[in-house]
Amino acid sequence: MTTVMTSMRKETMTAMINLVVAEKPSVAQSIGKVLGCTGRQDGYLEGNGYLVSWCVGHLIELAEPETYDSKYEKWKKEDLPIIPDIFKYQVAASTKKQFQILKDLMNRDDVTVVTNACDAGREGELIFRLVYDKAGCKKPMKRLWISSMEDEAIRNGFDNLADGKDYDRLYEAALCRERADWIVGINATRFFTCSYGQTLNVGRVMTPTLALTVEREAQIRAFKPEDFYQVQLEGNDLIFTGERIPDKDEAEDLAEKCRTESKAVVTKADINEKLENAPALFDLTSLQREANKRYGFTAQQTLDYAQSLYEKKLLTYPRTDSRFLTDDMETTASSILGIIGNKLSIKITDELNFKKILNSKKVTDHHAIIPTETLRSTDVEALPEGEKKILQLAATRLAESVSAPCKYKETVAEVSCLGKTYTLKGKYIADPGWRSVANTKDKDSDEDSRVIILDFKAGDTVAIDKTSVKAGKTTPPKSYTEDTLLSAMEKAGCDEIPDEAERKGLGTPATRAGVIEKLVRIGFLERRGDKKTKYLVPTHKGETLITVIPESIQSASMTADWEQKLLEIEKGSYDADAFMIEITQMIRKLLDTYRIVPDAEVLMHPVYEPLGKCPHCGSNVVEKSKGFFCENKDCKFALWKDNRFFDSLSKKLTKQIAVQLLTDGKAKLKKCRSVKTGKSYDTTVVLSTTDNGQPQFTLDFTKGGK
Structure with missing residues (x-):
């Protein structure tokens, strides 16, 4: 009897299988390797008591409005708002x-538990749970929550699997x-498109971001x-500069009087020693x-490179909003520091302090971004150039963050002449x-790094040896770059959100890049500038949208407040139903109170600047x-930009x-390259037109053409 029971127990244990669901095939393969899943099947791996499969992004998505009622196939203002009592979901056609x-x-009968191994964040939770629910699965659920794809991190994660129910609130916030994005996007986009006769996409985070640029x-x-x-007064081999004066004659008159006065009285002469602390570790936005x-x-390129490095086990989880490590990671950080010093030839300073980067209270879902110990056995030169640069940045920042402060001396001297102060x-x-560490210079320090000696x-x-007048002009603010727009999104609405709020701004570190890319893709923003410095500038269409959109939709402070409430839903301190009621009330109010902007049709049709005359009919070309x-x-x-x-x-x-x-009927081109031969050459493109006005091009290699 004992033998039979033992045999039955073994059969039962053998039959118990854990189904692990990752977010991507590449991640599933890394997990499967650690778990010993050597059997490859169609769409999954198996072995050692595990099945490891994967999603491919969002397998399940919110249904389109026409799924609720066929009348929504046509966009009509009288059918708004569209607010489902129960939201419907559908399987994406491609998945x-x-x-x-x-x-x-x-x-499967032998699957007794399902483990969510999708990315450890809000979107990863949503991707898995929607599949789990749509499949009608009721089996026990576990959660793998790791910040690194290294083998040891995966093993530790499976040794400490959490109960899936512990993340119910995270799923609630994700829903x-x-x-909320669906309600705002569907209703506002249809409303403004119908109101103004052209497609005007509106989004809960996208539109306030666009408003910042406008x-x-x-x-x-x-x-x-x-x-x-x-x-400017010159004396003792030093130059003292006065305040700005709007009138040139007044400035020149003052300079002449100071030259005649020939002396100035010292009112301040200080040399102070100061410290500049090392920068914090990187979160995704920084x-x-x-x-x-x-x-x-x-922003999207950086996220893509960082995500690829994460999946190659070379970087920790990138979609983080923390700039600290947990208190128990000092040994890990020290070990990685030694690796990057040897592997990436990064200078490690003599005075190190790891305590500065350790603070478990400031780590939310994931700690800051740092390289991993897998770097030790990696051929870094084999990595794509973009990934190498991101890895180098993260490694350099780790070495900087634990180093001693930068010590500098600051000189401030003031003199007074004829009642005016010069500094x-x-x-x-x-x-x-x-x-x-990276041999970075302080932009505010003297170029020759000399000590200004005050005798x-x-x-x-101080005797005045010479006076002069320095002319200048006030300068406008600059258009946003990716860097400064990310900063503005991060800080948006902060003045109106309590200091104790943990998350502020528009969107989250994980979503901001996608928001910017969508604005570019749908034609609301465009990138202008040279290869390295590109500015994000609103198009006419983008400016038009913000002109007609009411404050309730484009308000950065309101959207930032919603982001904070989503975080509170995760913690259980704010009610999800209350949040959704707030969103629907805002949309209903918009539809009830909005009035069409007068003469909006003028705004909708841009005035194009002529670039030249048409070589066929003589009209303007725009x-x-x-x-x-x-x-x-x-x-x-x-002349099509996408030109064969x-x-x-x-x-x-x-x-x-x-x-x-x-203008000239031709254009000189340098360093052209033949697609067939790969050879480079200079030439001149000559433009002509056919009888019906279509352009045609020829190449001129003669000296006259050049």
Whole structure:
């Protein structure tokens, strides 16, 4: 009898299978390797008591409005608002096969537990739970929550699996975010599109972000530069500068009087020693900002590179909003520091303090972004260039963050002449500390790093050897770059949100890049500038939307407040139903109270600046989103930006080239490259037209052409 029971127990244990669901196939393969799943099947791995399968992004998505009622197929204002009593979900058309595989696996008799191994964050929770619910699964649920894809981290994670119910509130917050975005997007987009006769996409986070850029461009356009002048006094081999004076004659008169006076009285002469603390570790937003400043990477590029490094086990989880490590990670950080010093040739300073970067209370879902110990055995040179740069940034920041402060001496001296004050400021780095890691310079320090020696004290007299007038102009604010827009999104509405609020701003670190990319993709923002520094500038369509959108939709403070409430829903301190009621009330109020902007049709049709004359009919040629077109509707002349002829030269038809072609009938091109042979050459493109006005191009290699 005992033998039979033992045999039955073994059979029962053998039959118990844990189904692990990852977010991507690559992550599933890493998990499967650690768990010993060597058997490859269609859509999953198996072995050692585990099945490991995967989602492919969002397998399940909110149903379209017409699913609720066929009348919603046509956009009509009288059918709004569309607010479902019960939200419907559908399987994405492109992922039906993988969903069916997951559904079959979840319902297998031998599967006794299902583990959510999707990304450890709000969206990862949503992706898994929607599949779990849609498949009708009722089996016990576990949660894998890790911050690194290293083998040891995966093993530790499976040794300490959490109960899936512990993350119910996170799922609730994810549902609120998704449904709120649907309600705002569907209703507001249909309402404004119907009101103004063209597609105007509206989003809960997207529109306030666009509003930030529109406001900035308005400030730039309204700015009127003003001349100013500053009197400078030279004495003791030092230059003292006075306050700004708007009138040139007044400044020159003052300079002459000071020269005649020939002396000034010292009112301040201080040299202070100061410390500049090392920067904190990277969270996702600060990493994206730094990568944009240094390399011109977009926020999405940085996220993609960091995500790839995470999946290669070389970087910890990137979608984090924390800039600290947990209190128990000092040994880990020390070990990684040694690896990056050898592997990436990063300077490690002598004076290290790991306590500065350890604070469990400031770590929410995940700790800060740092390299992993897998780096030790990795061929870094084999990595793609973008990934290498992001890895180097994260490694350098770790070395900087534990280093000693930068010590510098700051000189401030003031002299008075004829009742006016003139100032001298200087900064000298005495001990670079953390700045020596990457050999970064302080932009405010003297270029020659010399000490400004003051051989006088307050009350002394300084002889004035020379006076001069320095002219200058006030400058407007700059258009947003990816770096500065991310910063503005992070800080948006902060003045109106309590200091104790944990998350502020528009969106989350994980979603901000996607918001920016969508604004560019749908034509509300465009990137302008050189290869490294690109500015995010609203298009006419984007400015038009913000002009007609009411404050309730474009308010950064309101949207930032919603983000804080979503975080409170995660913690159980705010009611999900109350949040959704707030969203629906705002939409209902919008529909009930909004009034069409007078003469809006003028706003909707942009006035295009002529670039030149059409070579066929003589009308103006203007730039639009897809090319350069003749304004004469009967003329077929058009220079498309997506141009096969220029593609064959490995060139893009830019605005500058288009203007040359329209002005001179030709344009010189350097370093063209043959697609067939790969050889480079210089040439001149000559423009002509066919009888019906279509452009045609020829190449001229003669000296005259060049």
